[in-house]
Amino acid sequence: MMNCFETRQEFVSFWRGALDRERRRVLLAHLQGCSKCDRAFRTFALTAPMLHPKGEAVAASGDAAPQAVSRGMPQDLPQDLPIGMSMSGARRADATRAAEILRRASVCRLEPRRRVRQWRELAAGVSAVAAAALVAYFSVAAPPQSFDEVVTSSDSISETVPLPGTDFLGQRIPSIPAVSSDLAG
Amino acid sequence: MVAGALGGEPAAFAELATRHRARVERICQRFFSDTEQVRDLAQETFIHAYGGLKGYRAEIPFGAWLRAIAINLCYDELRRRRRRPEELVADFSAAEANWVGLINTATPEELVEAAEERREAKVLADKLLATLRPEDRLVLTLQNGEELSVSEIAGIVGWSEAKVKIRAFRARQALRRQAARLVGPRKAENE
Numbered sequence A: 001m002m003n004c005f006e007t008r009q010e011f012v013s014f015w016r017g018a019l020d021r022e023r024r025r026v027l028l029a030h031l032q033g034c035s036k037c038d039r040a041f042r043t044f045a046l047t048a049p050m051l052h053p054k055g056e057a058v059a060a061s062g063d064a065a066p067q068a069v070s071r072g073m074p075q076d077l078p079q080d081l082p083i084g085m086s087m088s089g090a091r092r093a094d095a096t097r098a099a100e101i102l103r104r105a106s107v108c109r110l111e112p113r114r115r116v117r118q119w120r121e122l123a124a125g126v127s128a129v130a131a132a133a134l135v136a137y138f139s140v141a142a143p144p145q146s147f148d149e150v151v152t153s154s155d156s157i158s159e160t161v162p163l164p165g166t167d168f169l170g171q172r173i174p175s176i177p178a179v180s181s182d183l184a185g
Numbered sequence B: 001m002v003a004g005a006l007g008g009e010p011a012a013f014a015e016l017a018t019r020h021r022a023r024v025e026r027i028c029q030r031f032f033s034d035t036e037q038v039r040d041l042a043q044e045t046f047i048h049a050y051g052g053l054k055g056y057r058a059e060i061p062f063g064a065w066l067r068a069i070a071i072n073l074c075y076d077e078l079r080r081r082r083r084r085p086e087e088l089v090a091d092f093s094a095a096e097a098n099w100v101g102l103i104n105t106a107t108p109e110e111l112v113e114a115a116e117e118r119r120e121a122k123v124l125a126d127k128l129l130a131t132l133r134p135e136d137r138l139v140l141t142l143q144n145g146e147e148l149s150v151s152e153i154a155g156i157v158g159w160s161e162a163k164v165k166i167r168a169f170r171a172r173q174a175l176r177r178q179a180a181r182l183v184g185p186r187k188a189e190n191e
C-alpha cells in the first residue's frame, strides 16, 4: 500500500508509462480512494506536458526538491560567460553593418522591424511629453506622493523602475532602439 | 569561420548567422509564440553578436555564446512586457477548454493517454507558464525546454546556482498553483 507521499513520487513514472503493472495498480487504487492525491494528479497532468514531456528520462524529474534539478547535461558553458563584454560592444556602426550583412544573407528581414521601432519611438516620445506635463501639473497641484502613484501606474515610465531580478548579468542589454534607428537610415 | 568573422569578413559572419539562425529562433520560440516577435529577437541576437564579436572568447562554443545572447534578449523582452504576475489564463480555445474538462472528468489512465495525442495539452501548459513572473518563466523554460543544468543557467543569467535552484523550485510551485485553479474538487466520492 502506498501512502500519499509515495503516490505523488510515482506521478512522473506513471505519466511516462514507466511503472510496472503492480505499482500502477496500487497507485490507481490510491488515487481512487484519496481525493487529495487525485486532485494533485490532475494538477500534475496540466503541467506535465511542459515539465515532464514524455520521452525524457524519468530521473530528470525536478518536481521533488531543488536538489534534483541538475540534469548532468554537457557543460559547454563556462561559469562566467562574458556577455557583458559582448553586449557593450554593440555600437551603432557595427549594428548597421551587421544588419546589412544579415539582410544580404537573408537571415533577417529588417523592414517591418524598422516600422515597429518607429512607432515605439513615437509612443515613447508621446509618453515622455505626457510625463513632463504630469510632473509640471502635480508639482503645482498635488503633493509628491500623488505623482509617484501616477507615474508607477504608467507602463512607459515605470520601465525605469527597477524590476525584480535586476542583478541579471550585472548589466543591461544596450539600448536597442539606438541600434534600430541606424537601421532606418 | 568564427575567426573569419572576428577578422571582419562579412561573408564569414553571414555564414555563421545562416548556420545558427534556426537554433536561435528555436530558443526564442520557447519564450514567445508570435512569429514576428521570434524573428525580431533572432535578428537582434545576431546584431548584438556582431557588435560584440571583439569580446567573444574562442574557448566558448559560438553557438553557446549566441544562445546566451538570445536568452538575455528574450528575458529582457519578458520583463519589458511586465504581464501582471500569476493572472489566470483567460483565453482558452475550444480545444483547450475541452482538455480542462477532461482533466476534471477523465480517469488518470485516460488522461495519460489523451495528453499524448492532444497538442492542446502542451499549449495549455505553455499558457500556464506564461502567467508566471519573468524570472520563473525563464528558469523553467531553460530547465525544461532547453534542458540546461543549474550551472549552465547560472552562467548564462548571472545568478548563483543556489538562486537558480530556489527560483526553479518556487517557479514549479507557482505553476502548480496556477494549474490547481483549473482543477475542481472531485465529484462526490460515492458517485
Ligand SMILES: [Zn+2]
Pocket (backbone or CB within 6 Å): A003, A004, A005, A007, A030, A034, A036, A037, A038
Ligand atoms: Zn493520497
